[in-house]
Amino acid sequence: MAKKRGVRVRISQQRLExxxxxxxxxxxxxAPVDEHQLLLKEYLLELLYKLQDxxxxxxxxxxxxxxxxxxxxxxxxxxxxxxSCDKYANxxxxxLLKKMSGMAA
Numbered sequence: 001m002a003k004k005r006g007v008r009v010r011i012s013q014q015r016l017e018x019x020x021x022x023x024x025x026x027x028x029x030x031a032p033v034d035e036h037q038l039l040l041k042e043y044l045l046e047l048l049y050k051l052q053d054x055x056x057x058x059x060x061x062x063x064x065x066x067x068x069x070x071x072x073x074x075x076x077x078x079x080x081x082x083x084s085c086d087k088y089a090n091x092x093x094x095x096l097l098k099k100m101s102g103m104a105a
Contacts, residue, residue: 006065006066006067006068006071007065007066007068007070007071007099007100008063008064008065008066009063009064009065009066009096009099009100010061010062010063010064011061011062011063011064011096012060012061012062013055013058013059013060013061013062015092015095016051016054016055016062016064017055018088018089018092019051019092019093019096020048020051020052020055021089022083022086022089022092022093023044023047023048023051024048026044026081026083027041027044027045027048030044030081037080039073040073040076040077040080043070043073043074043077044077047070047074050064064096066100071100074096074097074100075097075100075101078093078096078097079097
């Protein structure tokens with residue numbers, strides 16, 4: 001049986017809140033054009049729920065865990081969407097993508 005590969009990333013409360021806000025904005029703007037993008041939008045909605053649940057615990061640092069499929073969806077989604085106009089959002093997402101890339105390798 002194949003070993004499941006997951007990704008776990010430590011993230012501060014401030015960055016988790018920023019990621020939640022980014023997800024909310026992207027959900028409003030994201031208009032899927034095919035079934036694959038519709039699945040990515042569904043993943044984005046699930047990610048938003050996960051972030052909201054995490055923030056209810058009110059901690060200084062959190063661990064954001066993704067299964068292998070979730071990590072791939074996160075990577076595909078944020079490489080597809082343009083958030084370059086928001087420098088802080090870009091920093092948060094780029095940092096997460098770099099950590100995920102390093103851990104998946």
